[in-house]
Amino acid sequence: MKKLIGNLIQGLFLISSTVTTLTVLLIVFFLFSEGLSMFKESPLEGENILAVHSNNKVKTVSAEQIKNIFDRKITHWSEIGGSADSIILFTSQDFDTYFNADDLGPKFEHLPRKIDSLINSTPGIIAVFSSRYIPPHFRGKLIEVSNVSLNSFMSGREWFPTAHPAVQLGVLPLILGTLWVSLIAILIALPIGLATSIYMAEVASVRMRNLLKPVIELLAGIPSVVYGFFGLIIIVPMIQDIFNLPVGETALAGSIVLAIMALPTIITVSEDALRNTPRAMKEASLALGANRWQTIRRVVIPYSISGIAAAAILGIGRAIGETCFGHSVRLALS
Amino acid sequence: MTEIYPHKIESKDVNLYYGNFHALKGISMSVEKNTVCALIGPSGCGKSTFLRLFNRMNDLIDGIKIEGDCLIDGKNIYSKEVKIDELRKRVGMVFQKPNPFPKSIFENVAYGLRVNGISHKTLIEERVERSLKQAALWDEVKDKLKKSAMQLSGGQQQRLCIARALAIEPSVVLMDEPASALDPISTSKIEELIYELKSQYTIIIVTHNMQQAGRVSDSTAFFYMGELIEYDLTKKLFTNPSDTRTQDYITGRFG
Amino acid sequence: MIGILFSILGFIIYKGIGVISWEFITEMPKDGMTKGGIYPAIIGTLCLIGGSIIFAFPIGVMSAIYINEYTKHGYFRSFIQLMTSNLAGIPSIVFGLFGMSLFVNQLGFGDSILAGSLTLGLLVLPIVIRTTEEALKAVDDNFRQASLALGATKLQTIQRVTLPIALPNILTGLILSIGRVSGETAPILFTVAAYFLPKLPTSIFDQVMALPYHLYVISTSGTNINDSRAMAYGTALVLILIVLILNLTASAVRRYLSKKNNIN
Numbered sequence: 143m144k145k146l147i148g149n150l151i152q153g154l155f156l157i158s159s160t161v162t163t164l165t166v167l168l169i170v171f172f173l174f175s176e177g178l179s180m181f182k183e184s185p186l187e188g189e190n191i192l193a194v195h196s197n198n199k200v201k202t203v204s205a206e207q208i209k210n211i212f213d214r215k216i217t218h219w220s221e222i223g224g225s226a227d228s229i230i231l232f233t234s235q236d237f238d239t240y241f242n243a244d245d246l247g248p249k250f251e252h253l254p255r256k257i258d259s260l261i262n263s264t265p266g267i268i269a270v271f272s273s274r275y276i277p278p279h280f281r282g283k284l285i286e287v288s289n290v291s292l293n294s295f296m297s298g299r300e301w302f303p304t305a306h307p308a309v310q311l312g313v314l315p316l317i318l319g320t321l322w323v324s325l326i327a328i329l330i331a332l333p334i335g336l337a338t339s340i341y342m343a344e345v346a347s348v349r350m351r352n353l354l355k356p357v358i359e360l361l362a363g364i365p366s367v368v369y370g371f372f373g374l375i376i377i378v379p380m381i382q383d384i385f386n387l388p389v390g391e392t393a394l395a396g397s398i399v400l401a402i403m404a405l406p407t408i409i410t411v412s413e414d415a416l417r418n419t420p421r422a423m424k425e426a427s428l429a430l431g432a433n434r435w436q437t438i439r440r441v442v443i444p445y446s447i448s449g450i451a452a453a454a455i456l457g458i459g460r461a462i463g464e465t466c467f468g469h470s471v472r473l474a475l476s
Numbered sequence: 477m478t479e480i481y482p483h484k485i486e487s488k489d490v491n492l493y494y495g496n497f498h499a500l501k502g503i504s505m506s507v508e509k510n511t512v513c514a515l516i517g518p519s520g521c522g523k524s525t526f527l528r529l530f531n532r533m534n535d536l537i538d539g540i541k542i543e544g545d546c547l548i549d550g551k552n553i554y555s556k557e558v559k560i561d562e563l564r565k566r567v568g569m570v571f572q573k574p575n576p577f578p579k580s581i582f583e584n585v586a587y588g589l590r591v592n593g594i595s596h597k598t599l600i601e602e603r604v605e606r607s608l609k610q611a612a613l614w615d616e617v618k619d620k621l622k623k624s625a626m627q628l629s630g631g632q633q634q635r636l637c638i639a640r641a642l643a644i645e646p647s648v649v650l651m652d653e654p655a656s657a658l659d660p661i662s663t664s665k666i667e668e669l670i671y672e673l674k675s676q677y678t679i680i681i682v683t684h685n686m687q688q689a690g691r692v693s694d695s696t697a698f699f700y701m702g703e704l705i706e707y708d709l710t711k712k713l714f715t716n717p718s719d720t721r722t723q724d725y726i727t728g729r730f731g
Numbered sequence: 732m733i734g735i736l737f738s739i740l741g742f743i744i745y746k747g748i749g750v751i752s753w754e755f756i757t758e759m760p761k762d763g764m765t766k767g768g769i770y771p772a773i774i775g776t777l778c779l780i781g782g783s784i785i786f787a788f789p790i791g792v793m794s795a796i797y798i799n800e801y802t803k804h805g806y807f808r809s810f811i812q813l814m815t816s817n818l819a820g821i822p823s824i825v826f827g828l829f830g831m832s833l834f835v836n837q838l839g840f841g842d843s844i845l846a847g848s849l850t851l852g853l854l855v856l857p858i859v860i861r862t863t864e865e866a867l868k869a870v871d872d873n874f875r876q877a878s879l880a881l882g883a884t885k886l887q888t889i890q891r892v893t894l895p896i897a898l899p900n901i902l903t904g905l906i907l908s909i910g911r912v913s914g915e916t917a918p919i920l921f922t923v924a925a926y927f928l929p930k931l932p933t934s935i936f937d938q939v940m941a942l943p944y945h946l947y948v949i950s951t952s953g954t955n956i957n958d959s960r961a962m963a964y965g966t967a968l969v970l971i972l973i974v975l976i977l978n979l980t981a982s983a984v985r986r987y988l989s990k991k992n993n994i995n
Contacts, residue, residue: 148886155797158790162860163814165853169821169829176832356982361740363907363974365914367943368967371950372739375960402735459820531880538803565882575873577892588881591891637877644882 193269193282200224202286227266234271326397328458335408343416344438362406373399404457415449484509484678490544499525501702512679514689517699523682527650531567532560568641572653574633576625581617584625588644603643611639612669631662651681667692686726690714698722747968750961759929769966774931775939776913782848783912791859799867819857823917826854831921843936847923854918855908862904866897899988906981910974916943942970
């Protein structure tokens, strides 16, 4: 009986740790499946399709080309391998300019036929409209939009997930932005954090340390949204003033906020690492005539370097997670 | 009780491996009822490992392999029918470092009774008092049974651990260098205690201290490099050892 | 240097202290969130803390016990540990997306306290596991051996010796994870948080407001950012106070229990 209960509870423990493990696998699976579906879907918004004149030689276009066409950066079909015709744009917003509202009928029932004749009579047209309005005997040609490829995803320079008519999914600026912001944040936070932790571990009196340590642990626990709020109301206007910028919401502001956010973690973890240096090692160095700073530089820091590195990674790791967020939803408020 | 089996404790050709390391090499020896057996030898010779065979504490270690038979009252304690917690109730153990739980003195001694399903209040109180008296600690702690055991001195803590082991009424007590972390006065108290306990229990004690082995034990086994070199009555082994390695060790030439 | 950090605290306390009043913490927000209080957000955050802890604490502690007391060193153990530390490394926004996909959409909980609590629970699970594991590891093996040598089973040893000794540190971990739950914005963004909902939840399938998201809303995208600035200071201060109270509780609990155990 006793044994049975023991086994039951052990089973319960096992299930618990399995839940944890499964969650991670689920999250990874989720990221892959959601991420891969992005490569399978057409970058065109919703149900939209892309149609051209039947004589047009162009068969596929990429999302980037669509954007350039609609931004008027590509104006002739010859630029993307077609005839010399200049490109004429037609989207659902142009219904009113091309058609008379009365011709379309009260429920747009004549729209498909109108679109058909418009496309058939305009060799240079490129039309974006909902697949609901495809005419029954369509005389134009539907062209395909190439799916987002891994290559264009990684190297694309533009990220407009809500752009019209085709979304732009180039993740490069996000990656570069995250890296830059994090790098500058490390450069700001690491020296300050290290100096503070050395002060606390080696220089400060016991009373001072007992006072500082809980406060810094408290700061480490403050939600990032509070730091973001602080950044928004103090750092952003400050940067705007100093550099005379129209908006202060720059990478620099983000880096400063992230550095402040990462500081408490860096300080507590690296202070613990520094204090783990065996007393005997420090005393040996002092007994050989080294002064306090030499001892710190040549004995204490080399001994605890792995702990300090861990501190920097932990601190910035948290910060990087927040930057990703900051870029997509601007939550870092910077 | 009539003596059915010739030996209280017996090991028959026991081999033990930690992974690839052969830690005990074919040990065969026996201990008589109500005697004290001392295990001596240099560090790493296998004497503690041998001791821990008899309450199966070695089972906790990963990658261990045990061959041969260990018998208590003639029964193999490594057979499948033996329940480990039942065995450990019959074989008490005292560790090198005093390790009372961070509970009150009373709860420390009562712990073994409670985990074995005894909840009768007066029975527990009786047993705690008797065990503390057996361990010669009662007079020192009878007024502060509710106080934390961590407040006692090292010697008192170790005697508390002995009381804790005695409370579940074992027939064998294993002691792993019980006095090595204590001062001389506490040590002599523990030694007196061992001498007293001999009348009711069979005791195996591991020790580094040659004089201690000479003072408290009836028989002594000398271990070296995982082998049992010599096992004899303590008097004989210390005055007239038959192996030169034993001679060298007890006269302090190595180890 | 630490002055910067202090000045953040000082600044928010200075600006926020005037805003906080009994009305501020007990009234509904009014006038496009420029007046009134943050009562529903406080209640919402409390619900989320409760929900996520009910989920994460038992599972986390039991996992840690399993990892530390039952598994032997080997592939299985390092696999679970690897997974746990991976879970700790995932940015919180990913938890939010995952929670939205699994709990809100697949399991059909909708935007609800249940979905938000489960998401936050997953987020703090690695913290609970890690601190419990450390706490169990810090328990001297001698105690376990002494208990086993007295004929206690493994379960009795865990229940009567190991857990009581590790309890102060486990509770500290619990309280720290509550602090984390109370401050996260990203995971609740897509799973539970309401932009503006001046009423209290009636079941676990209701949406609620939550403090961190409320702060985010009124400082970046509220209808009138400048008018709600004072409310933002107040909300930020309430968040800081929650963290402060939790930290103080943690150290008090720790001190009380270690005095009781008398192990220093």
